[in-house]
Amino acid sequence: MSTKSKYWLTLSGLLAAVVLTVGLAPVPLVFVLGGALVIGFLAAGVLYGQFQKDAIRSGALAAPFPLLLAIVAFNVSLLLRGSELAFFLVPVVAAALFATCYVWSIKHGPYAQPRSTNTPT
Amino acid sequence: MSLIEASPKTLAYLKSFKGLDVNEQISGLAASMPTEPLSGFTGLVEAGAIEFKVKTIKNGWYSTEMIVHEQPLVQTRDLGSLPRCPSAWAAFWAWFAVNVTTCGAFAPFPVAAFACAAGFAVGGAIIDFNRGC
Numbered sequence: 535m536s537t538k539s540k541y542w543l544t545l546s547g548l549l550a551a552v553v554l555t556v557g558l559a560p561v562p563l564v565f566v567l568g569g570a571l572v573i574g575f576l577a578a579g580v581l582y583g584q585f586q587k588d589a590i591r592s593g594a595l596a597a598p599f600p601l602l603l604a605i606v607a608f609n610v611s612l613l614l615r616g617s618e619l620a621f622f623l624v625p626v627v628a629a630a631l632f633a634t635c636y637v638w639s640i641k642h643g644p645y646a647q648p649r650s651t652n653t654p655t
Numbered sequence: 656m657s658l659i660e661a662s663p664k665t666l667a668y669l670k671s672f673k674g675l676d677v678n679e680q681i682s683g684l685a686a687s688m689p690t691e692p693l694s695g696f697t698g699l700v701e702a703g704a705i706e707f708k709v710k711t712i713k714n715g716w717y718s719t720e721m722i723v724h725e726q727p728l729v730q731t732r733d734l735g736s737l738p739r740c741p742s743a744w745a746a747f748w749a750w751f752a753v754n755v756t757t758c759g760a761f762a763p764f765p766v767a768a769f770a771c772a773a774g775f776a777v778g779g780a781i782i783d784f785n786r787g788c
Contacts, residue, residue, distance in 0.1 A: 556776045568777030572770045579766030590764045597765040604769060608776035609751050616735025
């Protein structure tokens with residue numbers, strides 16, 4: 535599996551985890567897990583060497599489709615939060631977001647080749 | 656009084672006080688509480704949720720045992736965080752719009768944009784959109 539695939543697999547997994555956390559986790563835990571996931575996204579960017587100013591400024595890394603999809607999925611899980619249907623629908627939304635983002639990334643996922651040698655291979 | 660007379664089990668309870676005038680019993684019970692609680696009371700007695708056993712100890716003295724039977728939980732549709740009135744939906748859509756515009760500004764860098772969206776999602780868990788309902 536290429537580094538790009540691993541990167542987008544990581545991001546897709548984190549996005550699905552956010553959906554599960556927001557939709558199912560009780561109040562104190564949702565903040566702990568949510569905070570960890572926010573840090574997780576940034577950590578993924580660092581680990582895969584994506585913090586590259588030139589690439590970011592040029593817009594080469596832009597991914598509006600999965601971003602909009604993620605925002606919609608997060609808000610759907612917010613609406614489902616606390617309802618009887620949450621235990622059934624939230625995992626479905628999470629799985630759908632994971633699959634859609636990962637499949638999209640295969641052809642369209644932006645990825646900047648890391649300049650640092652410390653990236654995972 | 657018509658509520659009490661329409662409930663055979665409530666009437667049976669009142670009649671079990673041997674030696675007392677049942678019409679006075681009915682009047683007394685009807686006067687003891689407003690219509691809505693009385694309606695609930697007769698409903699519970701009729702449904703068997705509350706059962707009374709009256710024993711005559713001696714002339715004019717009675718022993719009353721009230722038994723409350725376990726009832727199956729009434730299953731209500733719990734809507735959770737789902738907005739339940741127009742103002743709640745307006746608050747939700749406002750939140751969604753702020754979410755999209757703020758995190759959309761980070762679109763050139765997906766990692767930061769996703770982190771922003773996750774932060775908004777977690778923050779949305781604090782907000783009670785139905786507060787204004």
